[in-house]
Amino acid sequence: MRMFESIKWLNIAKTRERFASLDAVTVLRYAVIVALFVLFVSYRLNVLGGYVIPTYGNTMYHVGIERLTLETGHYPTQELSYNGGFPNFYVPAYRLLIVSQSAFSGIDPMVMSGLMTIALAIAVFGVMYAFSKQLVGASAAACALLFLTLSPGMTIFTIRALPELLGLVMFPLTLFFILKNRTEGHFQFNGYVALSVIAAAVTALTHQITLLVLALVLAVYALTQIKNRNEFLKAIVPLVALIAVYGLWQVYSLHTLSILGIAQVKYHEGTPVDFFASAFSVGFFDEAGLLVLPFTAIGLVWLERNKVDKRFLLYSWLIASLLLTKNDLLGIDIFMDRFLTFFIEALIIVGGIGAFAVLQFLDARIGRAVERNPET
């Protein structure tokens, strides 16, 4: 009986009533979201357009490990890469997601990787909407979706079968649970804390770069909330889970906690991010898209002027991902171009808020003008 109660929204009469009571702005917002969703998904269908999924970004390497897992029934401890015979460094969550879907459906892991790329890209669309809606509201979230659809950087990372794609879902999802946890007063280990811990743990096992972004964002947010014990713990608890889960995995897989010996650190894998692209750098303006930037500035002003609750979580995201993107300035020099994607993800959300602020302003102006001259 309870189950039926929980799906009351399926009641046709009530649904009709709900539709009839929608105001014009809500209807327009839904229309915009549907149109953007169609544009967003239609481009990503290209992933399945060829005889093989897009291969940039070691996508077929992941398929190899997935295939081996399916064939042997266990996640390999040894690598197939670079002549094989050494311990597997990669975290398993993304691969096990593909393996589970392949095993369940009988679809080849290469094809399943393509299908899951589209599904995860849709999840990115959904989670960015949910985060923005939770922070500011549905209209700002719809505006963020416009910038997401038009973002070259986010498009490039949502058309390839990569663990980072799952990271682009799990990272904002973890932040969403922290945002959604609006309890005041003393810290309570409630459902949202549990969900943020689970999401952080999955992120730790999804992608090491995403893990670093999430860890720094949570640490920066905790620092900004040092005087608010409740909010501080909402960031620290998933951060501890993130670090503990990853540490355990690395000790299990590599028998060490150190990452200083890995090739990415040793050979400084990664491309610097400059304002414009060159033979040696990725162009920030090319990847972020020019349109989002002025709206990001407006969004930041609007957030501060309206003193939006929990805006520091978004600021932490911006600061941490920017620091990681420019880690070459700190002499670290690793994966700057990969960290940029997370900075762009934050810019899109702030840009959406900026566009919402502009639309709100214009709408109010037009409203006043129409009211003053109704016959025109």
Place this chain on the structure above:
Amino acid sequence: MVRLARNLIRISFLVVILLLTATYGMASVQKQADPWLDPVVTKGEFDSTSWIEANTPPTAHFEADIFGGELIMGMTTRIPIVGGDWSNALNPIANMNASQQIYQTPSAIEAYTLCKQYNLTYVFVPLNRLVFCGFGWISINATKFDNSEYFKLQYSNEDVRIYQVA
């Protein structure tokens, strides 16, 4: 009436924004993102993986470039000299150098010696594209692989030849 006028303005504005997004905006995104959809490997190379799966031992090691190696890994779980995750590899730069040298050298004996040194049992030779072993795109000097003293042709189609190291 006022409400209708206001909504008409809202609708017109959003229609213009969506049309601009669908046309100019998406064209710009496509220009940037389309190259990343490139499969790099050719149809014939992809087709050859069925032969590899059916005719080579599961532990076979392949001379291939990064894209060919990852294709072989992905479709057959065979082991390439380069490609995949290099984070924990013993000496990935040496593997890249060896792979590139095997493709580039005109000397069959040098290529054969390197194959033996790296325990490679097969050589994957793409015919219709450049290869990337880690240091840039290069063309293959393929004629040396026809020296049957060192390499035995096992499979070929319009896009690829696969040799067994003698």
